[in-house]
Each structure stands twice: as C-alpha cells, then as structure tokens.
Amino acid sequence: MSYYILDENKNTRKVSDEEFLEWNSRNTEARRIALDELGGMTISTVFLGLDYSWDGSGVVFETMVFAKGSPLDQYQERYTTHEEALAGHAKAVSMVREERKA
Numbered sequence: 001m002s003y004y005i006l007d008e009n010k011n012t013r014k015v016s017d018e019e020f021l022e023w024n025s026r027n028t029e030a031r032r033i034a035l036d037e038l039g040g041m042t043i044s045t046v047f048l049g050l051d052y053s054w055d056g057s058g059v060v061f062e063t064m065v066f067a068k069g070s071p072l073d074q075y076q077e078r079y080t081t082h083e084e085a086l087a088g089h090a091k092a093v094s095m096v097r098e099e100r101k102a
Helices: 017-026 082-101
Strands: 003-006 012-015 032-038 041-047 061-066 076-079
Touching: 003 017, 012 017, 032 082, 041 082, 061 082, 076 082
Parallel strands: none
Antiparallel strands: 003 012, 032 041, 041 061, 061 076
C-alpha cells in the first residue's frame, strides 16, 4: 500500500509508512478538505493519505454523502488531486441540492 501526505500547497507526496503516521498524527485539520450540511444531509471530502487505486495512480481524496433515506446516501467518489476533490465536492453539493428540490 502507498502512503501520501499533503504539502503546504495541497500537493500530494508519496512517503514511507512511518512518515505518513507522523504527518497524520499532527495534521488532523489538514485531512478535512470540505464539509457541508444541507437539511440533514452531510457532504464530506477528506484526504485519505492511502492510495485506493488498483494501478498506483494515487487516489487519495474521497467525497461521501451521508443522507439517510435518500438515494444519495453513501454516494462516493475518489480523486487524485486536491483540485479534483474540491470540484467533486461541489458536484456532490449540487446533487444534494437537486435532491432536496425534488
């Protein structure tokens, strides 16, 4: 498994497991990329730090929707860059807003 940390510019850098554990214990706030709550639905985007890809491409960010009783509950997307994660978060927020209108 590959481990990553975020630098001061939100770029990812591959590191050893020891380096990841040290960074992870000191940077709990840096792991939260975005969080929105809309009418009982939560949209959360986080830095995972572990590569969840099958090909080693560095899929280390994740957006999830928590919306009990909604078709969007447990919606999930993963990304390789901070910019993709922010765009994906905005997309999930839009999806939740549309769901709430229906």
